[in-house]
Amino acid sequence: MATLSMRPCGDFRTTYRQDTKIFDTRNSRGAMVIFLAALYALVILPQVVPALADAPIIGWFADGYFLSLGIQFCYYGIAALGLNILVGFTGQISLGHAAFFGVGAFSSAWLNTTFGIPVLLCIPLAGGMAAVVGLIFGAPAARIKGLYLAIATLAAQFIIEDLFIRMEWFTGGSSGSLADTVTLFGFAFDNDQRYFLLTLSFAIIMYVLAANLMRSRDGRAFVAVRDHYLSAEVMGINLTKYRVMSFGIAAFYAGIGGALYGHYLMFVSAEAFTILLSIQFLGMIIIGGLGSVMGAMLGTIFMVMLPEFMAGGVSILQNTEWGNQPFIINGLAFFREMAIGAAIILFLIFEPDGLAHRWKLIKAYWKLYPFSH
Amino acid sequence: MSTDSPILDVRDLSLHFGGVRALSNVSFSVKPGELFAIIGPNGAGKTSMMNCISGRYTPTQGQVIFKGQDVTPLPPNKRTEVGMGRTFQNLALFGHMSVLDNIMVGRHHLLKNNFLSGGLYWLGGAQKEELSHRRQVEDIIDFLEISPIRKATAGTLSYGLRKRVELARAVALKPDLILLDEPMAGMNQEEKEDMTRYIVDLNEEWGMTVVMIEHDMGVVMDVSERVMVLDFGQKIAEGLPDEIMSNPYVKKAYLGEDDEEDGGAVNAGPGQEVA
Numbered sequence: 225m226a227t228l229s230m231r232p233c234g235d236f237r238t239t240y241r242q243d244t245k246i247f248d249t250r251n252s253r254g255a256m257v258i259f260l261a262a263l264y265a266l267v268i269l270p271q272v273v274p275a276l277a278d279a280p281i282i283g284w285f286a287d288g289y290f291l292s293l294g295i296q297f298c299y300y301g302i303a304a305l306g307l308n309i310l311v312g313f314t315g316q317i318s319l320g321h322a323a324f325f326g327v328g329a330f331s332s333a334w335l336n337t338t339f340g341i342p343v344l345l346c347i348p349l350a351g352g353m354a355a356v357v358g359l360i361f362g363a364p365a366a367r368i369k370g371l372y373l374a375i376a377t378l379a380a381q382f383i384i385e386d387l388f389i390r391m392e393w394f395t396g397g398s399s400g401s402l403a404d405t406v407t408l409f410g411f412a413f414d415n416d417q418r419y420f421l422l423t424l425s426f427a428i429i430m431y432v433l434a435a436n437l438m439r440s441r442d443g444r445a446f447v448a449v450r451d452h453y454l455s456a457e458v459m460g461i462n463l464t465k466y467r468v469m470s471f472g473i474a475a476f477y478a479g480i481g482g483a484l485y486g487h488y489l490m491f492v493s494a495e496a497f498t499i500l501l502s503i504q505f506l507g508m509i510i511i512g513g514l515g516s517v518m519g520a521m522l523g524t525i526f527m528v529m530l531p532e533f534m535a536g537g538v539s540i541l542q543n544t545e546w547g548n549q550p551f552i553i554n555g556l557a558f559f560r561e562m563a564i565g566a567a568i569i570l571f572l573i574f575e576p577d578g579l580a581h582r583w584k585l586i587k588a589y590w591k592l593y594p595f596s597h
Numbered sequence: 598m599s600t601d602s603p604i605l606d607v608r609d610l611s612l613h614f615g616g617v618r619a620l621s622n623v624s625f626s627v628k629p630g631e632l633f634a635i636i637g638p639n640g641a642g643k644t645s646m647m648n649c650i651s652g653r654y655t656p657t658q659g660q661v662i663f664k665g666q667d668v669t670p671l672p673p674n675k676r677t678e679v680g681m682g683r684t685f686q687n688l689a690l691f692g693h694m695s696v697l698d699n700i701m702v703g704r705h706h707l708l709k710n711n712f713l714s715g716g717l718y719w720l721g722g723a724q725k726e727e728l729s730h731r732r733q734v735e736d737i738i739d740f741l742e743i744s745p746i747r748k749a750t751a752g753t754l755s756y757g758l759r760k761r762v763e764l765a766r767a768v769a770l771k772p773d774l775i776l777l778d779e780p781m782a783g784m785n786q787e788e789k790e791d792m793t794r795y796i797v798d799l800n801e802e803w804g805m806t807v808v809m810i811e812h813d814m815g816v817v818m819d820v821s822e823r824v825m826v827l828d829f830g831q832k833i834a835e836g837l838p839d840e841i842m843s844n845p846y847v848k849k850a851y852l853g854e855d856d857e858e859d860g861g862a863v864n865a866g867p868g869q870e871v872a
């Protein structure tokens with residue numbers, strides 16, 4: 225993760241350990257820790273002191289709408305990070321990520337209802353099951369690349385979607401399956417505040433694991449395979465192993481995200497895991513920044529917020545004189561999908577390095593402000 | 598000459614691409630600790646030979662014996678594990694990685710941490726292992742004098758520096774045999790002198806056996822212990838640098854006819870002053 229980023233002068237590294245930190249500077253690390261701690265505090269506070277639930281900023285965190293967005297950031301963000309390991313870091317492609325997300329959601333619900341395994345344990349197990357499915361459907365990556373791999377993963381998407389309907393014992397077929405809420409030692413994560421804390425904790429763990437992976441042996445091997453596979457092989461890297469393994473890891477992340485999604489909605493149905501969601505995942509990492517750990521989260525936030533803003537825009541339109549036009553009243557879903565497509569295209573053209581890159585530039589700008597030129 | 602058994606023994610090797618005979622029945626061997634040069638005009642099959650040795654190409658016929666083991670069926674990554682390293686004629690760095698990470702990739706087969714222990718980093722000893730290899734990589738960085746650029750993105754460096762980083766990455770493999778494909782092509786005189794010094798040091802101080810393809814006859818004659826000449830996929834001569842220089846066939850095929858003024862009709866590289 226070492227990059228040429230802006231460091232204040234006087235901040236010299238004197239050990240290799242300092243030089244291999246996830247965050248380049250002590251300040252950015254501190255800021256992240258404070259931010260996350262504040263998130264926890266803001267959510268926990270109104271729970272403990274109910275009077276605070278109406279206070280200005282704290283109030284937002286007691287509000288179901290904001291929390292549900294935060295929960296979506298977390299479970300989609302975990303899955304998007306997995307896809308970024310596969311696409312951004314290893315340089316492969318997958319159009320079937322939503323299917324692995326679905327495998328995670330169904331697996332966790334199934335493990336819990338069938339075997340009575342505690343949900344908290346089912347979530348990582350579901351990640352494991354998704355990883356196995358990912359390894360199976362990722363096996364073609366050993367031989368094929370690019371467009372052919374895209375088609376193979378597209379086939380995986382449709383095959384798995386079809387299996388969701390057929391394997392009734394596992395998924396409940398077309399009627400879907402129920403997913404219990406998470407409980408830990410009798411404490412139920414049964415409201416949005418609690419569930420947000422749970423998903424946030426999972427997200428932090430998964431992001432830290434990925435950041436660590438990328439600064440150690442196998443993470444470097446992924447990037448080496450992406451940048452120059454012929455010389456990666458001469459460096460002793462087994463191409464087949466890493467190409468397939470990155471599918472496994474990507475599916476593991478998707479599975480964890482999917483399981484958290486299922487237990488949040490408490491109901492899992494195959495319609496949610498279509499090719500559209502796969503494309504949205506791709507959109508998240510393109511917009512956030514291919515090959516960037518934090519980019520996956522930034523892109524997820526963008527992608528989750530986009531339809532919210534679209535909905536806001538449409539409801540404003542509905543109050544204007546055109547408000548009674550059918551294309552506005554009925555057009556919300558249509559607008560939403562158009563906006564997703566437009567956002568992906570605009571980012572590909574104007575910001576191919578994604579939000580993560582833009583964020584770096586902004587940071588550099590403020591470091592030097594007002595002498596930015 | 599010692600009676601050491603060869604570290605590399607290429608036996609009757611042929612490589613055909615359809616009708617193109619890139620190599621025809623070439624045999625040669627390299628002794629441990631030797632600095633061995635392969636010369637020949639463009640298209641002679643030098644890179645193809647290196648690709649057969651490193652496993653990129655599977656020879657149509659013949660064997661590659663490395664340290665007494667027949668490595669012909671092994672894929673390139675396995676050959677790295679038994680002690681081969683190489684650089685490429687055309688730059689082959691990991692362009693988006695830092696110089697440091699590029700070189701750390703060279704430690705891949707020596708590192709033990711994996712996606713699990715690497716992810717846990719602090720818990721499974723991965724951090725300790727990474728840092729200890731980092732220390733050794735820094736020695737290589739110091740040796741090749743690239744410390745000021747260790748954080749730079751490899752793809753942004755000048756040609757000469759990239760060649761040097763590629764050498765650093767191959768050295769990081771800790772190979773017993775290092776294969777260098779035109780390590781100084783496209784360099785200016787000063788860079789060439791540096792590169793020559795590094796190669797000699799690797800051979801003498803670091804104890805690596807070197808097989809080098811090089812066009813600069815001055816360098817080849819100065820540093821190599823033995824030279825093999827390829828032309829149209831065939832071995833036309835092998836011997837001490839002086840013998841090679843005086844071999845009439847070599848003069849004709851590689852260095853150009855005696856009576857030609859510039860002496861480099863085929864090989865348009867610098868360094869013809871030697872010829």
Ligand SMILES: Nc1ncnc2c1ncn2[C@@H]1O[C@H](COP(=O)(O)OP(=O)(O)O)[C@@H](O)[C@H]1O
Nearest residue numbers: 614617619637638639640641642643644645646
């Ligand atoms: N992958 C390949 N496919 C077809 N022909 C090749 C391939 N690699 C090399 N050749 C041919 O083999 C011959 C030797 O090439 P090469 O080994 O690159 O020569 P050198 O390195 O001595 O300049 C050339 O005629 C070249 O066109």
Ligand SMILES: [Mg+2]
Nearest residue numbers: 643644645686
């Ligand atoms: Mg060549």
